[in-house]
Amino acid sequence: MTIKPAHRRIATITVGVVVLLAFVIAGMTLRVPYVALGPGPTVNTLGDVEGKPVVEVTGAVDPDPKGNLNLTTVSLRDGLSLFQALGMWASGTYELQPRELYYPPDQTVEQVQQQNTEQMSGSETNATMASLNYLHKPVAIGVGAVASKGPADGKLAPRDRILTLDGVAIDGPKALADVLARHKPGDEVELTVQRGPQRLTQQVKLGARPDDPAKAFLGVTPQMMAADPNINIVFNVGDIGGPSAGLMLTLSVIDHLTPGDLSHGQFVAGTGTIDPNGKVGTIGGIPHKIKAARDAGATVFLVPAGNCDAAKSDAPDGIELVKVDTLTDAVNALDTLGTDEARPHC
Known part of the structure; x- marks a missing residue:
């Protein structure tokens, strides 16, 4: 039997349509083993979240410090389809990372979220200790x-x-x-x-x-x-997890417990873990955090010294990258804002 050319074309088109539909359906439904990282929300530690102060200090020297000392975050998108992953990668705003780096195979999503919550709680404790130690308060x-x-x-x-x-x-x-x-x-x-x-x-x-x-x-x-029962420090960061807000929370506490404003009229953002002795630690996702801060209006960004190379590699225009290794570095750098004094840069 001879297949007519017209019938052959119809069969070819039909097969092509079926393959295309299968590809589209797979692209829309198939979940890839990657997550997308991008700029996340920034939160002013001198402001409010859901009607509550992010940092509330009873017995503060300055109960209502002005300005911006913004903590920064990274957004993480999970459960991506093939098309979503490709679209985010092509946008240039997001980067794809293996899912197992953030959700280990031997842990549930709930367990990972609990760990993030515990890390934030530890960060708040360290921020309390670091700020009080810096101010020489028992x-x-x-x-x-x-x-x-x-x-x-x-x-x-x-x-x-x-x-x-x-x-x-x-x-x-x-x-x-x-x-x-x-x-x-x-x-x-x-x-x-x-x-x-x-x-x-x-x-x-x-x-x-x-x-x-x-x-x-x-x-x-x-x-x-x-130790002073008249001083109580309470944090309210909403649903943000992880340890990287430590430095900015610490600076907010210090701003409450000292006269004047640490930001000196500048829009300051930053990131970094903190330990009780004031050591600033490195974090992940620094390029996304700097971009989020710049989009929010920040002109100064406090960068952990160990993150400087990554920070410089893709920093947007109009934001000053200030290198900090300790809490003292950060406070000293902020004290130079609005002056001609030099401060360390990445």
Whole structure:
């Protein structure tokens, strides 16, 4: 049997259409093992998020500092189709990275999100410590949260400063853990705490740790805070996770606890982890953060020293990249804004 040329053309077109449709459907539905990184939101640490101050300092020298000290973020898009991934890559705004770098195969999305939340909580604690240490203000271990129906429920309260446990001075989480390690569930201990202007003594019957019933459990989340009960520092960063906001949160606390404005009328943004001693650490996604900051109006960006090479490689025009290795570097650089004094650059 001979196939007529017209029928052959129809068959060829039909096959082509089927293949094209299959490709389109695959491109729209097939998920690729990559995530897209791009510029994320910037948040002024001197402003509000959802109606709450990002940094609130009771007992502040300057309760309402002016200006911009913006933390910066990276957006991460997951669950990309083939076409979405190609489109984002072609845009030049996003970069593709293997998904396993951000969502390890042995962890659920919820576990990764929990880790990010814990990292932010650690960053807030470090910001508190770094700012108080920089300002030479004494620190104390206090109560961050009290477990509902736990041993200390009704006895201790958030923001209590723990002074002694069984007569032993408590100056940090390790001291607290060491004293508790000498006890077993069911033991009664005596705590002296500072609650505002009051010094209280409380008797608490220890419970059993949920993860290890043989060990004693007080039922509080320890948190470092100012020893002065008149100074309380509270953070509210919304749903931002990870440790990279540490430097900017620290600068905001310092701005609240010192006269004048650290930004000196400039739109300042930045990034970097912080440790209690004021060391600034490197972070990921620096080009995206700088672009997001510039788009928001920033003219000065504080860059961790270890990120300078990456920052310089693709920085937009109109933004000054200031190199910082420590908290002191950052404050000193900000003090030169609006003057002819030199500051270190990437």
